[in-house]
Amino acid sequence: MIPVxxxxxPCLILGAVIVTGFSSCSNEKRLAKGKPLRNLNxxxxxxxxxxxxxxxxxxxxxxxxxVESPEGNQSFKATVRMxxxxxxxxxxxxxxxxxxxRILLSPDSVQxxxxxxxxxxxxxxxxxxxxEWADNPLEFVDVQAILGGKPMGLDAENGKYIxxxxxxRYALVGRYKRQVKRVIGIxxxxxxxxxxxNIQLPTRRYxxxxxxxxxxxxxxxxxxxxxxxxxxxxxxxxxxxxQRSLTLNRSEFEESDNGxxxxxxxxxIRTMDGDLKMEWDISRIRFGRPYDFPFTIPENYEQxxxx
Numbered sequence: 001m002i003p004v005x006x007x008x009x010p011c012l013i014l015g016a017v018i019v020t021g022f023s024s025c026s027n028e029k030r031l032a033k034g035k036p037l038r039n040l041n042x043x044x045x046x047x048x049x050x051x052x053x054x055x056x057x058x059x060x061x062x063x064x065x066x067v068e069s070p071e072g073n074q075s076f077k078a079t080v081r082m083x084x085x086x087x088x089x090x091x092x093x094x095x096x097x098x099x100x101x102r103i104l105l106s107p108d109s110v111q112x113x114x115x116x117x118x119x120x121x122x123x124x125x126x127x128x129x130x131x132e133w134a135d136n137p138l139e140f141v142d143v144q145a146i147l148g149g150k151p152m153g154l155d156a157e158n159g160k161y162i163x164x165x166x167x168x169r170y171a172l173v174g175r176y177k178r179q180v181k182r183v184i185g186i187x188x189x190x191x192x193x194x195x196x197x198n199i200q201l202p203t204r205r206y207x208x209x210x211x212x213x214x215x216x217x218x219x220x221x222x223x224x225x226x227x228x229x230x231x232x233x234x235x236x237x238x239x240x241x242x243q244r245s246l247t248l249n250r251s252e253f254e255e256s257d258n259g260x261x262x263x264x265x266x267x268x269i270r271t272m273d274g275d276l277k278m279e280w281d282i283s284r285i286r287f288g289r290p291y292d293f294p295f296t297i298p299e300n301y302e303q304x305x306x307x
Contacts, residue, residue: 037170037227042161045170048230050156054149054259057084061285070274076100078280080147081291088143089293104295107140112307113297121302129306135271136239136246149262151223151232152248166224169233174221229253231260244271258287 040048059082067074077097081089088105104111110130113122123129131138145152154172161172218240224233235248246269250262263285269276 037165037168039165040163040170042163042172045163045172045225045230046156046161049151049225049232052230052259054256054261056148056258056287058082058288058290059148059285060289060291062283063280064283065278065280068275068277070276081293082144082148083291083293084148085144087293088140088147089291089295102295104293105140105143111295111297113301115298120298121304122297123304123307124297125305133307135244135269135273135276136237146248146265146267149232149250152235153221153237154223154232154235161223165227168227170225170227170230172223172225174219229260231262242271244269246270252281256287261285 059080061080063078063080065076065078075095077093077095079091079093081087085107088103090103091099092101092103093099100116101112101114108126109124110127111122111124114120127139130143142152144150160175162175164171164173220236220238220240222234222236224235225231226233231250231253233250235246237246239245246267249266249268250264251266252263253260254263263282265280267276267278
């Protein structure tokens with residue numbers, strides 16, 4: 001190796017750490033004085049987030065869940081076990097503690113069974129049924145991000161983002177594709193991070209472009225990070241093709257040996273047919289312990305093609 005380049009990699013790593021620390025301390029002082037956050041570009045925001053990002057390989061937790069939907073409200077508890085990039089296992093129980101359902105996810109398959117009297121069935125297949133239930137496309141990596149406290153759909157390597165300051169947060173706004181700019185009649189630099197839910201679509205122009213576009217062409221993606229800790233606070237996806245949106249909020253971050261992890265979550269799905277809100281709090285959590293994922297479909301259960 002040429003001597004002058006020998007220490008480039010360690011120096012770059014050290015530089016990133018220094019920049020991360022400087023950004024955090026600098027912003028803390030600025031906010032204390034009532035000043036806005038320092039301006040950072042998208043790469044700087046991503047570097048700060050990745051330097052502080054929570055790392056895990058195994059997670060086990062107990063959560064309490066509340067669901068509000070047009071069909072009614074429900075509350076239940078769940079035990080969740082996850083092996084990173086490999087498996088997600090959940091056992092669901094109502095307040096009385098008797099298991100009523102179990103689910104096992106792998107990167108390419110979904111297995112589920114319901115033990116509810118009068119509604120005993122099982123499902124084995126791909127993620128189509130889960131996506132249909134959520135009224136939003138979901139894959140293994142999405143569920144893992146939702147439960148694992150990481151930004152959903154954030155592509156740090158290949159994504160194209162614009163960074164904005166939003167009061168005490170940084171926002172990464174996915175660069176709009178040409179079709180989005182034509183639909184809303186405005187460019188990505190003219191919108192503040194939270195404006196997309198208020199966009200009024202011109203009907204004729206929208207219908208014309210929708211017929212010629214893929215659904216991913218009309219997707220607006222945004223991510224918010226705390227201006228000091230760079231905790232991933234919120235993800236938002238506005239699907240102009242299907243007229244729906246998904247917002248994921250995280251809060252109550254707590255320190256651990258592996259970084260900061262959120263203890264409270266909220267998912268809000270808005271569609272033309274109504275809204276679904278799901279909130280859950282973590283009552284107990286453990287990292288780094290390997291778990292089993294027991295899953296045996298009971299005998300004489302009906303097989304279905306969806307949930």
